Amino acid sequence: MTSLSKTDADGSGASPTVVLAVDPGSQKCGLAVVRREPGGPPTPLHRDVVERERLVARVLPLITAHRVEAVLVGDATGGAVLARALRAALPAGVAVHTVDEAFTSQRARRRFFGDNPARGFGRLVPAGFRTPPRPYDDYVAVILAEDFFAARPAGEPPEPCP
Numbered sequence: 001m002t003s004l005s006k007t008d009a010d011g012s013g014a015s016p017t018v019v020l021a022v023d024p025g026s027q028k029c030g031l032a033v034v035r036r037e038p039g040g041p042p043t044p045l046h047r048d049v050v051e052r053e054r055l056v057a058r059v060l061p062l063i064t065a066h067r068v069e070a071v072l073v074g075d076a077t078g079g080a081v082l083a084r085a086l087r088a089a090l091p092a093g094v095a096v097h098t099v100d101e102a103f104t105s106q107r108a109r110r111r112f113f114g115d116n117p118a119r120g121f122g123r124l125v126p127a128g129f130r131t132p133p134r135p136y137d138d139y140v141a142v143i144l145a146e147d148f149f150a151a152r153p154a155g156e157p158p159e160p161c162p
Helices: 052-066 079-089 104-115 120-124 137-150
Strands: 004-007 018-023 028-036 042-051 070-074 095-099
Touching: 018 052, 018 079, 018 137, 028 052, 028 137, 042 052, 042 137, 052 079, 070 079, 070 137, 079 095, 095 137, 104 137
Parallel strands: 018 070, 070 095
Antiparallel strands: 004 095, 018 028, 028 042
């Protein structure tokens, strides 16, 4: 489970139910729009891997289309710089949270291979030696959102900004 490192409270007083999570990278970023229904598990609505320089342009339509209430940005690989750029570009009502992303890449790799099992002779190669056929940064973004929701019960307000 990850914990929040920094938070921008949006003043709404309630935990968001739809978030857009970003796994920042030096060249590409994972994106995931995830919804939490009351009493249910978080559900990914959209997943994508985009070039870092196209991130802000890609995020803006997703915010509107899915009625995103908060944006989560992983705290590694230039996450703080990316969070500042998103804060400047996003509508005023959308909070930006910087979240701890320790060990999320390893967890995402396991989940990716669970969702996409090897076929044919590839099944004979141990999982630790397999190379994913595509980037799985979108899986990391989903895990960031799941951890964010797991850290607070439904309806609980986000932590205040330190």
